[in-house]
Amino acid sequence: MNQLFITGGAGFIGSAFVRLALAELPQSEVTNFDALTYAGNTDNLEGIDAEGYRFVHGDITDRDAVMEALGQGTDAIVNFAAESHVDRSIASADEFVRTNVLGTQVLLDCARERKVSRFVQVSTDEVMGSLPEDEREFFTEESGFSPNSPYAASKAGAEHLVRAARHTFGLDTVITRCGNNYGPRQFPEKFLPLMIANAMNDQPIPVYGDGRNVRDWIHVDDHCRAILLALRKARAGATYNIGARNERRNIEVAKSVLDQLGKPHSLLTFVKDRPGHDRRYAIDSSLIESELGWKPQETWESGLGKTIEWYQTNGDWVERARSGAYREFYAQQYGSEVKAP
Numbered sequence: 001m002n003q004l005f006i007t008g009g010a011g012f013i014g015s016a017f018v019r020l021a022l023a024e025l026p027q028s029e030v031t032n033f034d035a036l037t038y039a040g041n042t043d044n045l046e047g048i049d050a051e052g053y054r055f056v057h058g059d060i061t062d063r064d065a066v067m068e069a070l071g072q073g074t075d076a077i078v079n080f081a082a083e084s085h086v087d088r089s090i091a092s093a094d095e096f097v098r099t100n101v102l103g104t105q106v107l108l109d110c111a112r113e114r115k116v117s118r119f120v121q122v123s124t125d126e127v128m129g130s131l132p133e134d135e136r137e138f139f140t141e142e143s144g145f146s147p148n149s150p151y152a153a154s155k156a157g158a159e160h161l162v163r164a165a166r167h168t169f170g171l172d173t174v175i176t177r178c179g180n181n182y183g184p185r186q187f188p189e190k191f192l193p194l195m196i197a198n199a200m201n202d203q204p205i206p207v208y209g210d211g212r213n214v215r216d217w218i219h220v221d222d223h224c225r226a227i228l229l230a231l232r233k234a235r236a237g238a239t240y241n242i243g244a245r246n247e248r249r250n251i252e253v254a255k256s257v258l259d260q261l262g263k264p265h266s267l268l269t270f271v272k273d274r275p276g277h278d279r280r281y282a283i284d285s286s287l288i289e290s291e292l293g294w295k296p297q298e299t300w301e302s303g304l305g306k307t308i309e310w311y312q313t314n315g316d317w318v319e320r321a322r323s324g325a326y327r328e329f330y331a332q333q334y335g336s337e338v339k340a341p
């Protein structure tokens, strides 16, 4: 893999992947193409100064900008760029359709034109909808599409376009579908960093509905290792589910965070439920385990501990992320139910 083109590499998962790719493929040239939306943060790229690395500020829906940045000889595109927050997609879906659907098609077209050898689409378990509470049911690669939020629907749309590019034009594509990531540098609108940041400041933690929704949590570095492996070793046309067999109810996660920070459970504040809130996600990752030999390296206990520590020692990062537009979003999302940060 000599030339790698990563989109959305200034975000939470993309920036972790850029770091991993530079460490694991030191001979490669890595382009990080990112529009720096509210979620894209150059703070996330601090300390990345490898010779083969370059950052290009650009939008994946801008065909000319993508073609120019791609140049000749790109071996692979890994597409992380997306609008990624379910609550924002409920407030307005426009940007989700623009970036997640149209942007993916632009990248696919450019990949074909530039004869890129492999296209990896970073997708989500949310395209498969919600599972019943029955603990014997899991998402597999055979599960049908059943996206429930505008975010999930836009990611499902992107997957369909990737599939079509393979079927119709023979593009070498791989799709990865992961569960809920946690780790350093996650924008604090998402549940885990929001809880950590609020708890650190003795502010209430908004829990949607009855707090019994289940998410399947994975450390961001384990997700990135799976994507890198898929990029290098997957069969053309493969789809892989990625999960660490770590199902937790939201309320249980919230209590673990408070306990680790030594904060009282009285900070938990039940607020009105998210419309259309998916009840349970749970991933069967046996295909990527058996085909590619991937296994998560972090346990929930080790990963959560390290993650909390990162936010504690990077208070400046948290405060910068929570300034400006974040405050407006927070006030709009939680209204008077929970005091603004």
Ligand code: NAD
Binding pocket: 007, 008, 009, 010, 011, 012, 013, 014, 033, 034, 035, 036, 037, 038, 039, 040, 041, 058, 059, 060, 061, 079, 080, 081, 082, 083, 084, 085, 099, 103, 122, 123, 124, 125, 155, 177, 178, 179, 180, 181, 182, 187
């Ligand atoms: P994020 O919101 O933290 O980062 C998204 C990045 O994409 C930002 O750097 C942003 O600037 C960039 N971006 C947005 N629109 C763009 C555009 N039009 N052109 C170029 N760049 C643009 O998201 P994340 O949590 O790091 O997620 C990355 C990918 O992984 C997404 O595709 C998401 O759907 C997928 N995913 C996320 C999770 C999770 O738990 N966070 C789980 C499974 C899959």
Ligand code: TYD
Binding pocket: 085, 086, 087, 180, 189, 190, 191, 192, 194, 206, 207, 208, 209, 213, 214, 215, 250, 274
């Ligand atoms: P989130 O981090 O938004 O990820 P996703 O919706 O993609 O799973 O939310 C994780 C879970 O936490 C989800 O069940 C919604 C819930 N949640 C809350 O209870 N309170 C909050 O303030 C947020 C943002 C999420």
